Amino acid sequence: MTKSLLTDASRRLDRALKYVTISEDAAERLKAPKASLKVSIPVRMDDGSLKVFEGYRVHFDDTRGPTKGGIRFHPQVTLDEVQSLAFWMTFKCAALNIPFGGAKGGVTLNPKELSKAELERLSRGYIDAIANFIGPDTDIPAPDVYTNPMIMGWMMDQYSIIRQQRSPAVITGKPVALGGSLGRSTATGTGAFYVLEAMMEHLSNKRSGKQPSSPKTVAVQGFGNAGAVVARHLFDAGYTIVAVSDSRGGIYTPNGLDIPSIQKFKADTRSVKAVYCDGSVCNLVEHEVITNDTLLSLDVDILIPAALENQITAANADAIQARYIFEVANGPISTDADDILEAKGITVFPDILVNAGGVTVSYFEWVQNRSGLYWTLDEVNQRLKKQIVAAADTIWHIAQTHKTSVRTAAYIHALNSLGAAMDARGTRADYVSGNRE
Ligand SMILES: NC(=O)C1=CN([C@@H]2O[C@H](COP(=O)(O)OP(=O)(O)OC[C@H]3O[C@@H](n4cnc5c(N)ncnc54)[C@H](OP(=O)(O)O)[C@@H]3O)[C@@H](O)[C@H]2O)C=CC1
Numbered sequence: 001m002t003k004s005l006l007t008d009a010s011r012r013l014d015r016a017l018k019y020v021t022i023s024e025d026a027a028e029r030l031k032a033p034k035a036s037l038k039v040s041i042p043v044r045m046d047d048g049s050l051k052v053f054e055g056y057r058v059h060f061d062d063t064r065g066p067t068k069g070g071i072r073f074h075p076q077v078t079l080d081e082v083q084s085l086a087f088w089m090t091f092k093c094a095a096l097n098i099p100f101g102g103a104k105g106g107v108t109l110n111p112k113e114l115s116k117a118e119l120e121r122l123s124r125g126y127i128d129a130i131a132n133f134i135g136p137d138t139d140i141p142a143p144d145v146y147t148n149p150m151i152m153g154w155m156m157d158q159y160s161i162i163r164q165q166r167s168p169a170v171i172t173g174k175p176v177a178l179g180g181s182l183g184r185s186t187a188t189g190t191g192a193f194y195v196l197e198a199m200m201e202h203l204s205n206k207r208s209g210k211q212p213s214s215p216k217t218v219a220v221q222g223f224g225n226a227g228a229v230v231a232r233h234l235f236d237a238g239y240t241i242v243a244v245s246d247s248r249g250g251i252y253t254p255n256g257l258d259i260p261s262i263q264k265f266k267a268d269t270r271s272v273k274a275v276y277c278d279g280s281v282c283n284l285v286e287h288e289v290i291t292n293d294t295l296l297s298l299d300v301d302i303l304i305p306a307a308l309e310n311q312i313t314a315a316n317a318d319a320i321q322a323r324y325i326f327e328v329a330n331g332p333i334s335t336d337a338d339d340i341l342e343a344k345g346i347t348v349f350p351d352i353l354v355n356a357g358g359v360t361v362s363y364f365e366w367v368q369n370r371s372g373l374y375w376t377l378d379e380v381n382q383r384l385k386k387q388i389v390a391a392a393d394t395i396w397h398i399a400q401t402h403k404t405s406v407r408t409a410a411y412i413h414a415l416n417s418l419g420a421a422m423d424a425r426g427t428r429a430d431y432v433s434g435n436r437e
């Protein structure tokens, strides 16, 4: 039987609980989602037929504020996956000191098989189904895998129609023309780059003169909103990106790929695998076509999984050769694999810190929508850098003080904040529904 993703995710919590003094009641409440909604979404297809899609929205915990988290459109979406993603959002917002709880949503489908009109009907139908479960003060969705600003725009519009009131703050990651924040579309990759640079500085301060110089070679799995942007930042900063991939496989060259050309090629052809490339249009250097499995096990300094969960498990962890892994995807490494990687001396920088740039700028978007004052791109990026580097520094110091993995340190940091909020509100353990005096 395959292990539940949420059960595995909770093991990270158990490890961190040993280092914090939060009440048993508070810890118990963090083991299961507060509410899970499952909906059916009927959609009229272009050929006149009706298809019913399954969707979910999960609120994991709202102690620290309204719940927050993206919406995923993907064929592998399940309730267990959405609950795990909502669990991670709870700890991510706490680790970044963002005044939100954790949520996530998803619809089980392959959006690449729908026309634009079908996708719009599906997106509006999903909002019809979850409208009473979301709101600017209760639960605020955003984009995730295979959703984008256009879809967020349709969703915001549908919610505003239902409420008969313009409601930009109900959803973030909107097009800028509809109140979206400058910098949100690149925030996840940009935030990951800020964390990586901060951690490289900590590592180099720790290194003695005899140890190898700064890491330079990088492999990136997933070339979407998150992966392509972090690859581009690293390329611009002088790192050698030896491999990238998408759902159809990857490309590799020890000399380093030209990331701007690949971004262009990917936009034109939807693939990073350039089978044909006219030199005047696209300057790809000679490369080898590789599988995603091969990419993960390349001998590189830095590996960046930026696609889906469970890419590195007990089945392939032994084959991983990277020195450092930065989790831009949510949940790309299982807990068993964590232990194998640690024993091999590989340092993992966890998702709830590394990919938190997205939700940080989503928070900024919500603040801008509510205040009606809009910030420049520079202001957004400066605030993002300040907030995410502060979290990275704190987490690094916790890891050094307690001699834990960076992941456990991130959970300790988040738990301190969650525990304080829960204790301040009261755990409500003695209140049982229907049992009022
Ligand atoms: N968007 C955001 O703001 C945030 C995203 N994240 C996380 O980052 C990860 C990526 O999300 P995002 O970039 O937004 O999503 P996108 O939809 O923009 O891109 C996903 C990328 O992953 C690739 N991919 C899909 N399946 C596989 C696979 N089996 N093997 C290799 N590559 C695959 C896709 O390939 P193809 O292009 O061929 O379809 C695409 O390049 C997710 O884990 C997400 O939860 C985390 C925080 C915020």
Ligand SMILES: O=C(O)CCC(=O)C(=O)O
Binding pocket: 068, 069, 070, 071, 089, 092, 140, 141, 142, 143, 144, 172, 173, 330, 355, 356, 358, 359, 360, 362, 363
């Ligand atoms: O931007 C947001 O609100 C959420 C982003 C997200 O889904 C994530 O961080 O995994």
